[in-house]
């Protein structure tokens with residue numbers, strides 16, 4: 001068969017596109033002409049944006065058979081109908097010439113298009129072979145967590161008998177979730193709208209967009225709420241939303257929080273009634289923090305002692321309508337050796353503020369009570385009898401890690417020969433996991449790697465043996481998804497337009513057909529529509545309600561006041577027995593970051609920009625042109641340090657760490673701590689097929705070594721230092 | 728001059744938002760145009776005149792069973808029994824359960840590009856729904872003898888409420 005180069009790929013795509021539409025328009029101009037001659041027929045569909053994890057509800061308008069435009073859906077309780085630039089730009093990708101339209105197979109000289117039948121046959125033959133020789137433990141599934149793959153990916157692994165269903169958590173929010181789970185029994189959401197005082201620890205909700213924050217916080221601010229940003233960098237979010245910036249030394253948030261707990265207890269600023277009724281371990285906590293004075297914290301964090309004391313007093317005065325925001329990836333999602341205990345400290349401060357399930361505090365909103373497939377009619381695969389190979393939840397390895405696993409460990413395990421086959425759904429570890437060399441060379445040891453995505457990625461280009469094209473979300477129905485908010489809702493992606501690439505398929509179909517080819521079809525004897533009906537059953541709703549009317553209210557309104565916590569004790573665990581059992585400190589105590597910059601070095605910190613999502617937007621023409629026009633790729637360096645190094649604003653610098661260096665533009669600013677450089681996420685593409693953003697900027701993952709923290713097992717993505725010099 | 732500009736902009740914005748909100752018009756299909764006129768009366772006349780040729784707009788349970796097996800996507804199955812009776816046992820592929828009195832408020836849920844099959848207890852109320860739907864321009868049939876009297880009595884399969892499991896750990900993505 002002919003080798004596929006870009007030209008033939010594009011040709012193929014165009015043919016597919018033409019074949020897809022009922023009426024064939026051979027160019028956009030022809031369509032415009034046709035559209036201008038006939039009266040407009042505009043239809044509307046309700047869908048969900050897939051361009052980031054917020055999953056905002058959208059309305060897609062179709063005109064003359066083509067996607068015309070999208071808007072937010074005002075009925076979405078989390079967004080109030082606002083969507084961002086990425087949402088629009090992602091929708092437009094439905095017509096992009098870089099979309100994948102046919103399965104591809106790696107040959108010695110490049111990728112070659114193959115049929116679905118051939119892909120299924122070859123993949124299932126190889127998988128069967130691996131199952132026979134190495135057993136189901138040697139197979140993993142890795143995904144960027146999405147509702148559709150949470151179901152189909154996990155069920156597929158279970159069908160094969162594999163315990164290794166994995167998400168991106170360990171390079172994202174793992175430490176935060178483990179810390180909160182073992183303190184409060186789960187992750188609450190801020191009641192942003194009604195709060196009087198909020199402290200963000202590193203989170204930049206207008207850069208790494210947090211929709212409910214952006215919806216609620218401006219309302220609170222209008223009513224006089226104060227916002228404090230604790231961050232080594234004055235982000236665009238902090239600049240526009242915060243009243244005060246605490247320019248903390250990177251990696252020392254835990255010291256600040258411990259001092260705050262110290263002050264709250266010593267000066268009797270906490271909610272005594274809440275603490276006595278609803279918490280355990282207060283005396284342990286009190287004893288542990290007695291040494292963490294504001295003066296001590298000032299020495300470690302570099303913050304003025306006055307500011308440390310004043311902010312916690314202001315916050316306590318506003319309780320219970322005050323909170324330290326639970327964050328996401330930000331400063332402690334998966335960044336430092338001390339991140340899990342940092343998350344615990346944040347959860348503890350909120351408990352001391354007595355703000356849990358209080359107006360303006362942190363709330364455990366109820367989600368929709370969804371149903372599931374009736375297992376008496378649709379045989380469910382048994383749980384795998386094996387332990388996770390990455391050690392998540394396994395005694396002696398990472399017993400407290402999340403059930404969604406430690407995906408950054410998979411390449412190393414592949415290198416050791418423990419994994420032979422891997423599936424990558426909508427995830428790009430070759431670019432988004434620290435240490436490119438470790439990841440790519442590790443995964444190259446797999447005998448079978450299958451990427452399922454709608455476009456190329458570093459992982460597809462450098463790792464995949466097979467690439468299976470997924471259809472665009474606007475071309476297909478999705479799975480029912482809950483929206484937890486004060487008024488819980490359910491929503492669903494519904495098909496808005498006929499497929500532009502009929503060769504691309506939805507994940508539900510791909511997994512079902514693959515399972516059938518493997519001889520496990522009995523676990524997939526239903527359609528997505530049947531699953532959706534089963535999920536909606538307890539709500540007395542049907543898919544057609546969501547298709548025709550968009551998001552629907554699911555259950556009664558949530559109310560304040562609940563004081564049951566899903567911890568072993570049923571109370572807030574200021575001291576965690578579970579932590580103690582596994583040999584970790586039962587109360588947070590100070591632990592410095594693993595790596596400290598010595599003179600001439602900088603800690604490398606990273607974060608989102610509002611117009612890029614991870615590594616998946618770098619070939620989006622609209623978004624990448626924003627990045628190029630505004631030099632979004634520039635790294636930030638403190639002005640004083642820049643002067644010392646003779647670096648001018650807008651000039652190129654060389655960033656180097658052990659054995660690797662790269663050149664990038666730099667932004668010289670007062671808005672970053674002198675010890676840090678900020679590297680925006682989403683750049684540094686090394687997939688040549690993503691032509692529009694190829695090699696634009698740098699990625700922190702080329703400078704961060706592979707590592708794992710002990711408690712939650714995350715990837716410690718800011719335990720790295722670099723040197724900078726003039727280019 | 729300034730005022731004209733304002734008016735112009737208002738008109739433009741109305742036009743723009745008007746387009747955005749526009750929904751497909753409920754065009755009465757040609758088949759319902761009777762004696763060249765589209766009137767309720769004409770549509771009703773056509774309904775009575777054509778119904779005998781369509782088997783009085785009824786579908787046998789057995790035919791439905793076969794159709795659902797082979798042409799599932801062409802049908803939209805509506806069960807108008809009470810929720811309580813629906814949960815005791817319903818046809819697996821049911822697309823909507825809505826009580827008789829609520830049908831009118833849920834017309835937006837009914838597709839115009841599929842055949843709507845309505846089922847009740849004995850066929851009597853479904854027949855009324857079908858008549859109303861047909862006059863409103865839908866392609867609708869009722870299950871002869873109803874879901875209870877026709878389908879269940881014939882021994883065709885129904886399912887009950889699915890067993891509800893607590894949902895698994897949710898781990899959302901990031902912004």
Ligand code: SF4
Pocket residue numbers: 049050051052053054055056082083084085086087088209211902
């Ligand atoms: S925040 Fe933007 S990219 Fe993310 S789901 Fe919402 S609209 Fe899409």
